Amino acid sequence: MNILIVDDERVILDGIEELVRSSGFGIDNIFTAASAAKALEIMDSTQVDILLSDIKMPGMSGFELYDRVRETVMPELILITGFAEFEYAQKALNSGAVGYILKPIDEKQLYDALKKAIRRVVEKKLADTGRTPEETECERILNAVFRGESVSEGQLEYIARSIAPSGIGQKYILATFHISADGDAGLLMRELQERAGEYFKRRVRGGGVLFFGTDSGRLLHCLYIGSEPECIERICRDFTA
Numbered sequence: 001m002n003i004l005i006v007d008d009e010r011v012i013l014d015g016i017e018e019l020v021r022s023s024g025f026g027i028d029n030i031f032t033a034a035s036a037a038k039a040l041e042i043m044d045s046t047q048v049d050i051l052l053s054d055i056k057m058p059g060m061s062g063f064e065l066y067d068r069v070r071e072t073v074m075p076e077l078i079l080i081t082g083f084a085e086f087e088y089a090q091k092a093l094n095s096g097a098v099g100y101i102l103k104p105i106d107e108k109q110l111y112d113a114l115k116k117a118i119r120r121v122v123e124k125k126l127a128d129t130g131r132t133p134e135e136t137e138c139e140r141i142l143n144a145v146f147r148g149e150s151v152s153e154g155q156l157e158y159i160a161r162s163i164a165p166s167g168i169g170q171k172y173i174l175a176t177f178h179i180s181a182d183g184d185a186g187l188l189m190r191e192l193q194e195r196a197g198e199y200f201k202r203r204v205r206g207g208g209v210l211f212f213g214t215d216s217g218r219l220l221h222c223l224y225i226g227s228e229p230e231c232i233e234r235i236c237r238d239f240t241a
Helices: 010-021 036-045 062-069 086-094 107-126 133-146 153-163 185-203 230-240
Strands: 002-006 029-033 050-054 076-081 099-102 171-178 207-213 219-226
Touching: 002 010, 002 036, 010 029, 010 050, 010 107, 029 036, 036 050, 036 062, 050 062, 050 107, 062 076, 076 086, 076 107, 086 099, 099 107, 107 133, 133 153, 133 207, 153 207, 153 219, 171 230, 185 207, 185 219, 185 230, 219 230
Parallel strands: 002 029, 002 050, 050 076, 076 099
Antiparallel strands: 171 219, 207 219
């Protein structure tokens, strides 16, 4: 997920970037621009999922910038303003913005707006896949683990809460399917995930299962969290037999 921060005041731009970077929301790339013109250059070559822009800037306002970019792309919009006036808030919401943030930047207000924008982005990306935002977030965290990146205790707890029903013990097992056949790896992965997912959900008792693909594109992992990890070994043998 990519975010673009636009503000003509360098101190504010750097401060917002640091807050976003330390938010723990899993933003993949953070781009910054000190003008709307620079922001347009970035969006010409980069997919931007969330646009966080000051309203009042020389040359082109945040409203005008959003009007330009939504002709071709539709990033989620968060607007920043130093004017605590009703008409700015109303215009921000009418323009399709997730919300607006007043200067000086309030950390909680920023994070609340980011969470709302991130959820909207995830829901749009999942519209054609049938997957839930929780499943996608778990997959993102687990892929970070496989890349050797550090993850927080809270992120690991989020995975456990999302996968395992309440009250289930925290035992787990990870099974990996390797796709070695020739052909469209992505298509084969989706077919395997669909078939295996249906098979496992019918047979798993006393726990939760998450299927997730890895960055390599040819590995499908099955993570089980629950009280009976031995059942997954048996189900895997039966499924691959």
